[in-house]
Amino acid sequence: MNKTSRSVPKKKTRKRFYQSLLAMIFGLVANPFVCHQQPAKAQTDAYCRLSSEAIAQKENLRLAALKGDKNAEKQYQDILIQHSREVGNCRTRNWPRNQGIWLRIYPCDVRPGEIDRILDHIVNKGYNQVYVEAFYNGQVLLPAADNPTVWPSVLRTPGYENVDLLQKALQKARDRGLRAYAWFFTMNFGYTYSQLPNRQQALARNGKGQTTLQVIPDNESLHDQVGASHAFHTFVDPYSPEARQDYAVMVNEVLKRQPQGVLFDYVRYLRGVGPDSVADQVKDLWIYGESSTNALLQRAENEAGRELLRRFLDKGYVTSGDIAEVSRRGTPKWQSFFSPAPNKIASAGDRLPKGGSGQQVWELSVAHAAQGILDFVNLAAKPAQQKGLSTGAVFFPGGNKRVRDNGFDSRLQPWDQFSPQMEWHPMSYGACGENDPSCIVSEVERVVSMAPSGVNIIPAIAGLWGQPFKNRPSLETQMQAIRRATPQINSISHFAYDWQNVEDTRERKSCRL
Numbered sequence: 001m002n003k004t005s006r007s008v009p010k011k012k013t014r015k016r017f018y019q020s021l022l023a024m025i026f027g028l029v030a031n032p033f034v035c036h037q038q039p040a041k042a043q044t045d046a047y048c049r050l051s052s053e054a055i056a057q058k059e060n061l062r063l064a065a066l067k068g069d070k071n072a073e074k075q076y077q078d079i080l081i082q083h084s085r086e087v088g089n090c091r092t093r094n095w096p097r098n099q100g101i102w103l104r105i106y107p108c109d110v111r112p113g114e115i116d117r118i119l120d121h122i123v124n125k126g127y128n129q130v131y132v133e134a135f136y137n138g139q140v141l142l143p144a145a146d147n148p149t150v151w152p153s154v155l156r157t158p159g160y161e162n163v164d165l166l167q168k169a170l171q172k173a174r175d176r177g178l179r180a181y182a183w184f185f186t187m188n189f190g191y192t193y194s195q196l197p198n199r200q201q202a203l204a205r206n207g208k209g210q211t212t213l214q215v216i217p218d219n220e221s222l223h224d225q226v227g228a229s230h231a232f233h234t235f236v237d238p239y240s241p242e243a244r245q246d247y248a249v250m251v252n253e254v255l256k257r258q259p260q261g262v263l264f265d266y267v268r269y270l271r272g273v274g275p276d277s278v279a280d281q282v283k284d285l286w287i288y289g290e291s292s293t294n295a296l297l298q299r300a301e302n303e304a305g306r307e308l309l310r311r312f313l314d315k316g317y318v319t320s321g322d323i324a325e326v327s328r329r330g331t332p333k334w335q336s337f338f339s340p341a342p343n344k345i346a347s348a349g350d351r352l353p354k355g356g357s358g359q360q361v362w363e364l365s366v367a368h369a370a371q372g373i374l375d376f377v378n379l380a381a382k383p384a385q386q387k388g389l390s391t392g393a394v395f396f397p398g399g400n401k402r403v404r405d406n407g408f409d410s411r412l413q414p415w416d417q418f419s420p421q422m423e424w425h426p427m428s429y430g431a432c433g434e435n436d437p438s439c440i441v442s443e444v445e446r447v448v449s450m451a452p453s454g455v456n457i458i459p460a461i462a463g464l465w466g467q468p469f470k471n472r473p474s475l476e477t478q479m480q481a482i483r484r485a486t487p488q489i490n491s492i493s494h495f496a497y498d499w500q501n502v503e504d505t506r507e508r509k510s511c512r513l
Contacts, residue, residue: 138190207283
């Protein structure tokens, strides 16, 4: 610019300029937060994480608003909108399009500003989805004064009976542009349920009459692959009408808080330990609850079929002598799970190979156990689907595997038969080395290869940003490897907020209200 192009302010103009400058300076002294009236543009990186300057600016405003500064409160709300827009725009330009995180809420999160702080941190990291845990460990995230379920509320501290942590978390997430899901344990109803005297008939039982709580003692060797203890897991009989009704009440109460989607976890049976991790005989199956047993026997189409199934359940096998004896009453017949024609009647001769090994009766029993899982999750998802909400099922990619010639993974998780209208969330938690994501990628590839066309697959991976964790590479390394191997996937989630913020989570678990 040359000298002639510069404008020289006139005397009155200069006076107004200095007056404005002095007013601004004195205003800053009186209220240091005025400087944030025009938030700086929030720069994002390739993973849509906000800059440290933008993060600090927002946190200062949040703290000032907590102290009652009305001007800061207005600016804080403005910057939430701006950051929502910035992260949203970034996600449309970068892979993955959707990036979610799994979040558990604790009683300490009732403290003023705490949920705001947590959700701000989630947005700062570039997430545009959050999965808020609404039902876990035999507790439900409903206010104690408005909890018609059979489970206790997460927040049970006197004086907080009317605080609705779930509604607050979902609403505040939406305010920040986060797509907010409610995340549920499904067939794992928790220890508190196992202690209800009028619900004992609803618990899953094996051929020894044991519940899942009775077969899993609390010891470190029995923790699952992501470090969660099985000690207080109690799985239910999916055919139990009481369990189905109890769960429906809870889901409908959560839906009143208006999540934008729902996710169902623990859509399976308990995984055993050591040799019990494989189900290779009928008494390993969790089908000995009253409702499940009756439903299996009802699959027989005549008395001979029912008697053969009854003997198989009682003894764990059938012999050629059993077949000959029950066949005197007629040819045993029952519904077939293994034919494209629904409810086709099959004879015992068709189902049992020569030698009386009972192989086909065994597979009928396995199919019955798996069908219970499918029926339960489909019923659970129906209220949300009727409202037009997204639904999803969470599963282990290996949970549906056959093991050797005659066995199955004891979780019996038939995820390849989950509804293609649901989102599929494979927990791809393989631990093959701090620099090796190959086994994680293999899990994702297995799901992609078995999924029907059009299913929305959203892998859940475990770890930390920028560093390895529990024998897994950093999140960035895992994500890059998944993208290279399965470019059709455009959504991913990270387990979990607690792992990314260990010290913070420890304090959130232990504070005194």
